[in-house]
Amino acid sequence: IGQAISKRTVALVGLMGAGKSTVGRRLADALGRQFYDSDNEIEKAASLSISDIFALHGEEEFRRGEHRVLERLLNEAPHVLATGGGAYLNPETRDLLREKAITIWLNADLETLWRRVSRRSHRPLLKADNPKGVLSRLLDERTPIYEKADLVVTSEEGPHRATVNAILKALD
Ligand code: S3P
Numbered sequence: 001i002g003q004a005i006s007k008r009t010v011a012l013v014g015l016m017g018a019g020k021s022t023v024g025r026r027l028a029d030a031l032g033r034q035f036y037d038s039d040n041e042i043e044k045a046a047s048l049s050i051s052d053i054f055a056l057h058g059e060e061e062f063r064r065g066e067h068r069v070l071e072r073l074l075n076e077a078p079h080v081l082a083t084g085g086g087a088y089l090n091p092e093t094r095d096l097l098r099e100k101a102i103t104i105w106l107n108a109d110l111e112t113l114w115r116r117v118s119r120r121s122h123r124p125l126l127k128a129d130n131p132k133g134v135l136s137r138l139l140d141e142r143t144p145i146y147e148k149a150d151l152v153v154t155s156e157e158g159p160h161r162a163t164v165n166a167i168l169k170a171l172d
Pocket of ligand 1: 014015016017020039083084085086087123124125
């Protein structure tokens, strides 16, 4: 990767609960860059919460909005970007991310993801009878796609500092 990092946005991809927002914010601080969270930007643009967008307009419309917001963000100066867990799944959005950013899959095992999302679940995809089962299925289905990211970093249990350091080292 080397010099390329100085010119490129770093986009974190991966499942809900992987720590993309927390790790992304700290990574941005460490790199002295702006941080964006695509879910927050979508909420601002729509003046609605993610849950309300799903409930009122459906997932497909959410994905279109997500693509538009990412198109806008990826034209900004190099920054750190936390993407929503589904962004990288959409082929068009994935191509855009791969073209404009260094993509990093923030990977974590099911138990770690579950512990984090079950504390605070505002995620529409997990409003199900068996949310842990849904998360497990998403992990299985999405792993082969997330694996296409430029880099894979495992988000371990415990403080995010170690994960941030692992990314900084991998980008060096
Ligand atoms: C989604 C993940 C969420 C949010 C939406 C859909 C997904 O983002 O974009 O609920 O498909 O995995 P986080 O990964 O930030 O929770």
